Amino acid sequence: MGIILEQGKKAKKAADSISMLTSKQKNEVLSAIADQLENDKELILAENEKDLQAGYDNGISKALMDRLRLNEQRIYNMADGFRHIQSLQDPIGEAIESWTRPNGIHIQSIRVPLGVVGIIYEARPNVTADAAALCLKTGNAAFLRGSSSADFSNKAVVTSIHKVLENHNIPTDAIQLAKDTSREAAAELFTMNDYLDVLIPRGGAGLIQTVVQQSSVPVLETGVGNCHVFIDESATKEMGINIALNAKTNRPSVCNAAETIIFHEKWAEQHGTALIKTLLENEVEVRGDQSVQSIHPDVKAATETDWSEEYLDLTAAVKMVPDINGAIAHIKEYSTGHSEAIITEEESNKNLFFSNLDAAVLYHNASTRFTDGFEFGFGAEIGVSTQKLHARGPMGLNALTSLKYLVEGSGQIKE
Incomplete structure (x- = not known):
């Protein structure tokens, strides 16, 4: 089994654990991660500098350099995102609607986690934090595939998150960063239907179209912004x-x-x-x-x-x-x-x-x-969807949930 598949298998297993966390437990973790990111800001900035230097050496575009760059304020913004998401109502278990049929059967639909959310993205280490925060709050495992251009930065952010997960006895496999950032590994990610429940691309038009066209995993499509x-x-x-x-x-x-x-x-x-x-x-x-x-x-x-x-x-x-x-x-x-x-x-x-x-x-x-999850009051966003199915616009907590029906009877049988 390849390393990406192995990671996916671990994420699927960790999703069961994280889906069982209470709102109180999730909020404690989110608060602790916010503090940890601020405490680790010097280390994160030092690792980000390595990515920036490599970017200069490789001549990446001004736009990508801006997306890649972290500073103290951007790290504080990451931390604030965790705290804002902590303050929001936990959507998991929320009753969406309920009704009683003429035969007495009572039906209700409630919000549940999606399972394992895969995110493939370019350059932006803040996406690592935003995705982790939103997935943790919604009881989803996150499988993060950042680009090689931000690898040092992404690893530093995930390291801070893992410190807190370990302190709270939560499997660190619940928030994973892909260990292989090659194109071949990305292609493998597209077909991991057994381990990923959804795949979300964030980046330029080329990346988004590649994922949409090649992925057999269901895609929540984010959009190019003209x-x-x-x-x-x-x-x-x-x-x-x-x-x-x-x-x-x-x-x-x-x-x-x-x-x-x-x-x-x-x-x-x-x-x-x-x-x-x-x-x-x-x-x-x-x-x-x-x-x-x-x-x-x-x-x-x-x-x-x-x-x-x-x-x-x-x-x-x-x-x-x-x-x-x-x-x-x-x-x-x-x-x-x-x-x-x-x-x-x-x-x-x-x-x-x-x-x-x-x-x-x-x-x-x-x-x-x-047009931004934080500005809309969502704490952060997993991306901005321009499609019309399931979610549209800045995608916050509700976009990372599905539903299930709970049906209660008193002995009814189908005639």
Whole structure:
């Protein structure tokens, strides 16, 4: 048996133990892990530095370097995620619905763990912490397959988690990091139906599509983020510019960053130049259609591929439209179904935008950067789903549960 299969077998066994933990036990573990991560921050940062140096040496992209990088604040954020999840209601055992049939049989459905949750992800060591926290709270075992680019960081985070599990007599196999990060091992992971109950990919379009197409394990698909911000005619100058700038530049390497900014031609007459100047002053490369190019000489010509590109960098595609219908049509054509925003003071236009577009999250007068489990109050997220089955949007605790039916009778038999 290969090492990945062996780990999977151990995870399956550990899932039985962790599913039996009480809410009190799980919360004690989550709190202790938060403290442990903070206590171990110097070690984690030292290991992260090894990954960063290797990244520099290997010339990985700026976006991946940002995802890979840890600092004290990001470690504190990891710890806060554990504490926030600790504070949330335990979904396991929650009664979803109940009813009594005419023959007296009583039926109820309750939330139960999925079992073993496999997560395959790129570069981001914070995913290691988020996935572990969410799986622990929901009584699931976590099988984590990070990328080789973050191996030192991931191992350091898991080491801190294992210290706490050992202190609480919980099998460390409940939170496992794949020991083999090769492509061959990843392919093996895709077919571990006997040991994995679900597989969740987090990363670029290439990784997600590979998992979706090659995995026989059920996949909870996370999505690529070609997110749009549309600035309507009635939007104020300040709000339009501030939200577009935040959505693009706050952290451009993540999937909820805006990639395309669309504005109404009448808004552009008064404020278009200010917006373009603000983007350029914040080191954003602007690629626009002919109308946008006429606003400022430093705007580069947008090509067809720019409208569908997930840059994950300080680049924005910018388009001018004659009305809200033009914006909706453009977004429908190029959206990946992640997050879309409208900036408007017209209630009717907000309603038109909300009713005509189908994405995991739609915003009115707010940045797309809020599509995040922590920002939604979930404590953390296992990913942002753009599919429509089981879970959609930022996936928190409930997304990592299934249900079972409990049926109580008093001697009834089928006639």
